[in-house]
Amino acid sequence: MELFIAQILTGLANASSLFLVACGLSLIFGVTRIVNFAHGSLYMIGAYTGYTLMQVLPGAIGFWGAILLSGVAVGIVGVLIEMLVLRPVYKAPELFQLVATFGVILVIQDLALMIWGPEDLLGPRAPGLRGVVRIMGEPIPKYDIALLVITPVIALALWYLMTKTRMGVLVRAATQDREMVGALGVNQAWLFTGVFALGSALAGLGGALQLPKGGADLLMDFNILAPVFVVVVIGGMGSLPGAYLAAIIISVLNVFGVTYLPQSTLVLMFVVMIVVLMIRPYGLFGREEVAGEHGQVGEPERPIKPASPKVRGIIVTGLCALALLPVVGSTYSLVFVTDMLIFCLFAASLHFLLGTGGLVSFGHAAYFGGGAYVAALLITYSNTPMELTFMLAPIGAGLVALVIGWVCLRLTGVYFAMLTLAFAQLVWSLVFQWGAVTGGDDGLVNIWPAEWLKPTVVYFYFALIFSVCGILLMRHVQHSPFGYALRAARDSQRQAEATGINTRQIQLIAFGFAGFMGGIAGALFVFSKGSVFPNELEIARSFDALIVVFLGGVKTLAGGVVGAGFFKGLEETLLRFEYWRLLMGILIIFIVIAAPEGIAGSLRKLGERLGLKKVEDQ
Amino acid sequence: MLEVKAINSFYGKAHVLRDLSFEVPRGEVVALLGRNGAGKSTTMKSVMQIVRTRSGEITFQGQSITSFMPHKIAKLGLGYVPEDRRIFTDLTVVENLLVGQQPSREGAVTWTQDMLFDLFPNLAERRNNRGKALSGGEQQMLTIARTLMGNPLFVLLDEPSEGVAPIIVEQMAKVISQLKSEGLTILLSEQNLHFAQLVADHAVIIESGKQKYYGTLEDLNNQPEIRDTYLAA
Known part of the structure; x- marks a missing residue:
């Protein structure tokens, strides 16, 4: 007592x-x-x-x-x-x-x-x-x-x-x-x-x-961020009494957790948050978020359309240039471009969810890291052939996404985003603390591709084919009837329901699909590095993808890929400086101010203004 | 007092107001009439610059206000009562009034909470209730009272009779007449011609964002063909 x-x-x-x-x-x-x-x-x-x-x-x-x-x-x-x-x-x-x-x-x-x-x-x-x-x-x-x-x-x-x-x-x-x-x-x-x-x-x-x-x-700064977001969400965004109560609940539970169940400390607050949001979808004292009630309805979404022959020409040329890279580039450049391609696929999978689905996921690393860990576990414990593993890993990530999506899709807006973050943290802490199976902080090593894929050049082509095909597949889905239904659910859930679209189901499938695609990126990643560590599941990884999608432009189809390519390139250039974060931060802020629709979105606007592209008629 | 000169406003790409012009003389109540979707609310929002005008000019007491932010326009003595009421539902009646409060202004009545509770006795009983607990009519009164707390010289009143009980509509008409007698200038948007006839001096009729009629209400009564063409039966 x-x-x-x-x-x-x-x-x-x-x-x-x-x-x-x-x-x-x-x-x-x-x-x-x-x-x-x-x-x-x-x-x-x-x-x-x-x-x-x-x-x-x-x-x-x-x-x-x-x-x-x-x-x-x-x-x-x-x-x-x-x-x-x-x-x-x-x-x-x-x-x-x-x-x-x-x-x-x-x-x-x-x-x-x-x-x-x-x-x-x-x-x-x-x-x-x-x-x-x-x-x-x-x-x-x-x-x-x-x-x-x-x-x-x-x-x-x-x-x-x-x-x-x-x-x-x-x-x-x-x-x-x-x-x-x-x-x-x-x-x-x-x-x-x-x-x-x-x-x-x-x-x-x-x-x-x-x-x-x-x-x-x-x-x-990062350490307090997760608990603080959890507290704000549990209390209800904007409610001070809610924040007070939630801070007490989390802190007291944490003290007990440390004493009686030390392994639980990393997950405890997220479990509490999940439980609270299941019972009260807007936190303890929060009120329902109504889209647009704050006078912040942006420009209406534009219709999407297939790329023009000119743009297709540019993309094909770019791909040909990439395909020729092994002829001219160094091994280092091949490794770097492989990383970049994987990141582009990962970002594109989040962009699909965010741009087309309107579903802001703060925890997309769960599927990237999830795919990587599924692959690593299969290789480590059952000696599954690499080719089969490579197919199973995205399926595993997709299933994780389906489960998480099924729970999270009950909520909307910021609460939805925070719940996806909570689940991603759950996955992370599971991997981090279940050391006996996942290797914990030491990760899983010796996850190499099949013999024929081992040369850097071959793996480069392997990654190139899978990431490009993956991105094209997502583009294709966006133009398919499924993509139309998904956008309908994004723009007006009620109207979509009224026309007979099961919006929840459509969004859940999209969530699973995005997880699957993220899983492909994760599998490509783990075999290119030969190892995987818990930080592939971290908040920071989710944020990277999120930042990249916004930087590229949420409302353009190419946003995720453009942003990812730009971000990786920038990181590569700046890493040699001692204070690269400072430079990178200033650059990001500059881009946000100068190009408020993201890089791809603002380039499109610029093109329209210069008369290079016709403005869409409504 | 308020002059609107050939303004054009858009919602996204939709062209809502087309070269719209009219004026509101000091001390008068001018009714802005038109059917649903004719552009009445957009006109109100354009005067406040909540919807920014793409071209044309609006002047208030001779000063151009087209480039101002809404809060600056409010500070000049223009009060805005939105059609969808938009009271702060989580705040009490008294707190709602507090948000609207501004320093007293030369040439305008300086309103206090007690004066407004005299004007709207229903609100007095509910002063400590939250906005969400009020009835539609009470919410409508609260929006007007909240705007009056800013001691305006001029009020934009967007469809105050919409969706409230007939007895409240009558009360609204009385309040508007009383405000006018105290020197307030009012632009009143209405679909209900009968209501406008109770209080207004001049009328502007708009259709598809264009001005179709400007004149006194008496003249309008003598031209039933205009009335029948542009206003609902």
Whole structure:
């Protein structure tokens, strides 16, 4: 019993930072509809800034003053990000802004590395709160007790701000209908900036407050991101009481998980999220998301059409050039282009789901890594011939996608996206922790292709044929009756249902198909590398694909492939620089601002403007 | 007071308003009449620049507002009451009013919550209810009250009689007459000619985004052929 109480107290103390970061994210999403991937980075800056300030400022006043100042400093950083990066892209299609925030993550990672160096920093202890107190015989750190008091105070202050002040009323009104708030004379631009400043300051505060417990390191931005998204989704996007409750649930469960079922820690929160979303599809206190109610209906989707003879000519020429690469290129270039082709196929499979299906999957790595692991497991444990394995792996990935899709398709919008992320994390942690079978962190090695495929040149052609055929197949499906039905379900689910299309079934098949195609990419990958590690299943891998699809252009058929080719090429060029993330981040932000419809989409627009291409008649 | 000069507006690629012109003199109620889909709501949104005009000019008190953002236009004293009400359903009645609140303005009535509760007694009883708990008529009153909290010189009133009970329609007509007598200028969009006749001085009739008639309501009553051609029976 004593231990039980002590654990609950520890959980509540741990909830502190999680709550602060999550409610900042929730506020920002509610008003601006931006899924701010960079929120973890703001939390990280808060921790580093707090650390530096605590070195300078003396004593208890210095310690607490440093925490407050960190919040203010990060608030200012937030304002800069909002004004310089996000303001130019508010008008872009929904979710495109998250690409810009991804660019911000990269920039902040390198800036933090430049300023504070690569070593983990041990957080200073709070003056006067160094020891423990005994509660029912169990030692509880004094700082935890302080957090237990501070968090509700901040929560109350926020509650007061949101319900009793005009600013709070405006924020809540804008969460529902920001266009109307504008028509009533409120300058949205400043409201957005204000909310961004507040949300960022909370993240910074959260980062500085956890210093005595966790210190500061360069991985904390991504590490907090998953739990924070989970908390926001469980609580209901935009709901502060929801975020508070969810942060407590997750933190307390986590403490118990560590004690009684250590293997569960990585999955626990995702399981909770899945359960909550199954029962309450919009989180504990969230409200239903209605498409377009926030005055953010983008340009109508264009009809798609087969490529013109000119474009086909260009593509055929390009493919011929690729086919000739072994004659002129080095072995290194063959390996690089093989990687690129595989990535293009992977990105195209996500693009199929996202562009044609309108289904935003945040966890597409599950199928890429899934295909790779199915292949690796078959080879390792049953000595299946490589050719057969190569056929079975995508089927395995497709089945995983069908199961995940079957559950996730009950939800829509951001909740759907978050649920796909949760399942991808489940798959990842399963692989990561079931070391006896999957090799855990050490991965599975010696997964080589059949003898005849071993030469780099042969494998290059193998990958070329499969990725090109895969991409063409997806294009073909997009132009088939199935593709029409899928787009109908995307554009107007109700109308599609009314014309006799079983939208759920169509979307599920599309989900499975995209998983299958991702699985082919995964199988190609594992045999080209000879090994596979859990990081092929990670969030970062899913995000890579997501970023690439948006960069290329969601609303153009070629978007995924163009984006993937560009991204790989860029990465290859920049990796030789020490601060390549900084350069890459700045470039991504630049592209997002300069080409809000993605590379392929903006090129098409440019072509139309120059009169090279006829504008479609409606 | 408000002049609309040859504006063109689009929804995506659909050309909705075609060279539309009319004016609203100070202190008058002008009815904007037309059938469903004629472009009445788009005209309202174009004045607020919620739908941006592609060409033409709109001036308010002699100042061109075509390049302004909606919030800036609202700050000039133009109040907008949308047709689909768009109250903040998660906010209470009082909070909805708070969103609309603006500093007092020279030449306009400075509205307080109590004055508005006198004007709409039904709202007074429900001041602490959330918007989603209100009836359609109460929501309509709340949208008007919310806009009045901005102390406007001019109100764009988009189909206030649509989908509310006849008794509320009567009450609306009284309120509009009262607002007019207090000096407010109003552009009222309506399908219901009868309702417009109760309150309006001038009428603009539009069809497919083009102006078909501009004149006094009396003249319109003497030209039944226009009425029958462009308005629903």
